[in-house]
Every structure is written in C-alpha cells, then in structure tokens.
Amino acid sequence: MARAATTTDAFNAVAEPRRRQIIDALAEGERPVNDLVALLDLAQPQVSKHLKVLREVGLVEVREVGRQRMYRLNGRSLKPIHDWVQGYERMWSGRFARLDVVLVEMKETEKEEDGDGGSGK
Amino acid sequence: MVAVASSGTAKLTLPADDQIHITREFDAPRHHVYKAFTTPELVKRWWASDLGEVTIAEIDLRVGGTWRYVMVANEGMEVAFHGEYKELIENERIVSTEFYEGAGPDAPPTVNTATFTETDGRTLLTVIVQCPSPEVRNMIIESGMEHGMQKAYDYMEQVAISLQA
Numbered sequence: 001m002a003r004a005a006t007t008t009d010a011f012n013a014v015a016e017p018r019r020r021q022i023i024d025a026l027a028e029g030e031r032p033v034n035d036l037v038a039l040l041d042l043a044q045p046q047v048s049k050h051l052k053v054l055r056e057v058g059l060v061e062v063r064e065v066g067r068q069r070m071y072r073l074n075g076r077s078l079k080p081i082h083d084w085v086q087g088y089e090r091m092w093s094g095r096f097a098r099l100d101v102v103l104v105e106m107k108e109t110e111k112e113e114d115g116d117g118g119s120g121k
Numbered sequence: 122m123v124a125v126a127s128s129g130t131a132k133l134t135l136p137a138d139d140q141i142h143i144t145r146e147f148d149a150p151r152h153h154v155y156k157a158f159t160t161p162e163l164v165k166r167w168w169a170s171d172l173g174e175v176t177i178a179e180i181d182l183r184v185g186g187t188w189r190y191v192m193v194a195n196e197g198m199e200v201a202f203h204g205e206y207k208e209l210i211e212n213e214r215i216v217s218t219e220f221y222e223g224a225g226p227d228a229p230p231t232v233n234t235a236t237f238t239e240t241d242g243r244t245l246l247t248v249i250v251q252c253p254s255p256e257v258r259n260m261i262i263e264s265g266m267e268h269g270m271q272k273a274y275d276y277m278e279q280v281a282i283s284l285q286a
Binding site: 014015017020081084085087088089091092093094095096097098099100101102103104106107110 | 131141148154168
C-alpha cells in the first residue's frame with residue numbers, strides 16, 4: 001500500500017529519526033527553536049519543517065513568549081502509540097517478573113553453596 | 122529515543138521503524154541473567170510470561186548452534202520459535218536469529234541482540250529486535266496487542282466471576 005507523502009498521524013510523525021530527537025528534547029521541557037537548532041545541529045529551516053509536521057499531528061504545541069515561540073510536547077498525542085505497544089510490552093514485563101523470581105533463587109543457591117564451602121564461583 | 126510505553130520497570134522504545142528496543146534492570150549479577158537466558162530449565166520458567174507454559178526449550182549454545190522454544194498458550198494454541206546463535210560473548214552478549222514457525226517457511230527472521238551490563242551488582246538488560254521490514258515489526262507488536270487484549274479479557278472474566286460469587 002502506498003504511503004501518503006505527508007505525515008498524517010503520530011505513527012508517521014515519529015517514524016523520522018530527527019523528529020524523534022525533537023520529541024526527546026522537548027520531553028525534558030519547553031524550548032525555543034534556537035535551542036533545538038543548536039541541539040540537533042541542523043539548519044533552522046529543517047528544524048522548522050519538522051516542528052510543523054509535529055504540530056500538524058498534535059504532538060507539539062507552540063506559544064508566543066515575547067518575541068520567541070516556545071515549543072512543548074503534548075504527551076497525550078503519544079497515547080495511540082502507547083496503546084499500540086502496550087500488549088507487547090506487557091508480555092515482556094510478564095517475562096521479566098518471572099525472571100526476577102528465578103534470579104532471586106539463583107542468588108540464594110549461590111549463597112548456600114558458598115556456605116557449604118563451595119568454590120563461590 | 123522516544124519512550125512510548127513503560128509499565129513496571131521494563132521500557133520499550135521504537136528507535137527505528139524496523140526495530141524494537143527493550144530495556145530492563147535486574148537486581149542480580151549479569152552471569153545469573155545470562156545463565157537464565159541460556160539454560161533450558163531456567164528459560165522454561167520465565168519465557169512464556171503468564172500467557173502459557175514452555176513445553177520445549179532446546180539450546181545448543183555455540184555460534185552456529187540452534188535454539189527452539191515451544192509454548193502452549195493458556196487457550197491451548199501451540200506457538201513455536203527457533204533460530205541460530207550468531208554471536209556469543211559469555212555473560213555479555215547474545216546475537217541470534219528468531220523465526221516464528223507460524224509465519225510460513227519463507228518468512229525472514231528477526232535478529233535479536235541481548236546485551237548484559239553490570240553496575241554495582243545490578244544488571245541492565247538491553248534487547249534489540251531487528252526486523253526484516255517495518256511491516257514485520259508492526260505485526261510483532263500487534264501480536265502482543267492480541268495477547269494483551271486476551272489478558273485483559275481474562276481478568277475481566279475473573280472479576281465477573283468473583284462478583285457472582
């Protein structure tokens with residue numbers, strides 16, 4: 001299936017590595033575009049282009065502060081992606097919870113072996 | 122990288138459109154975590170999560186050696202995966218292919234890299250699942266979604282039963 005050239009949803013918007021960098025930077029707090037330009041080492045027109053895409057899908061919001069435009073992340077718009085991966089992530093969380101139990105037992109077994117004058121390997 | 126989901130302490134990110142990245146810290150030295158990943162009796166105890174039971178875990182732990190896990194899901198369905206070890210550094214790194222046996226004979230595998238890093242007796246596990254295409258990556262995540270939904274339904278059913286009692 002042909003993909004639309006323009007980005008129409010959060011999934012497509014985060015498929016671009018530079019846009020993910022912008023999202024990560026904004027996850028730490030609101031920033032003006034100059035900050036992002038310096039951080040990403042990209043020309044301002046490129047950064048602005050990415051910001052425009054992110055704004056169109058609602059991932060990023062902007063407000064005027066004096067003469068500056070401040071960009072911030074809208075966490076709620078990441079929810080569709082969050083929901084999408086949640087089941088898969090839950091499977092791994094379940095595996096790891098069980099692995100925790102196995103690891104505790106391994107530690108105890110090792111201690112017992114040490115107590116028995118084992119090699120303590 | 123965008124952290125798109127995190128429940129418990131496992132963190133799942135999607136660093137590229139054909140990758141899945143999972144990290145988790147364990148309160149255990151890395152030789153234990155590595156052992157739990159490479160010993161059949163131990164794999165059997167955790168790999169199925171709470172979705173079913175691992176009935177077969179075969180591990181031929183050498184480069185070029187193969188592994189195969191079979192799980193019987195709680196709903197009775199059998200799912201099997203196998204692959205080959207591509208790189209092994211004891212207690213540090215496992216690179217292996219993974220074929221899902223339900224996907225058909227021509228389906229390409231994912232390449233999974235597990236890295237174990239120890240700091241102050243705790244181990245950070247990183248698993249990178251490199252998929253042959255974005256479509257396969259999405260299918261893998263959606264298969265998890267089904268499991269997740271199934272679990273949700275199971276819990277709902279339990280709640281409903283307890284309310285009747």
